[in-house]
Amino acid sequence: LCSQTVGSRYDLVCEGKNGYIFDPTNVTDMAKCLLRVHAVGQDARDRMGQESQNLVESCSPENFGSGLISATQVLYDVVTDE
Numbered sequence: 001l002c003s004q005t006v007g008s009r010y011d012l013v014c015e016g017k018n019g020y021i022f023d024p025t026n027v028t029d030m031a032k033c034l035l036r037v038h039a040v041g042q043d044a045r046d047r048m049g050q051e052s053q054n055l056v057e058s059c060s061p062e063n064f065g066s067g068l069i070s071a072t073q074v075l076y077d078v079v080t081d082e
Contacts, residue, residue, distance in 0.1 A: 001033050018051035
């Protein structure tokens with residue numbers, strides 16, 4: 001479950017595939033999401049957990065650092081070509 005106010009929700013939660021997004025200001029919506037998780041059964045919850053694990057495997061500090069270096073290089077190339 002993930003609140004719709006979490007900035008990374010689009011990167012980390014695919015509705016129904018690995019979790020559910022709820023409105024944190026709506027108690028009924030939160031309760032419905034909890035009930036959905038319960039209703040899908042253990043096998044589906046296990047699959048959702050595996051999907052989530054697959055998503056975050058690429059979210060390592062090393063990958064973040066590599067992406068940051070690449071972005072910095074692109075910016076440098078753009079600035080120095082002016």
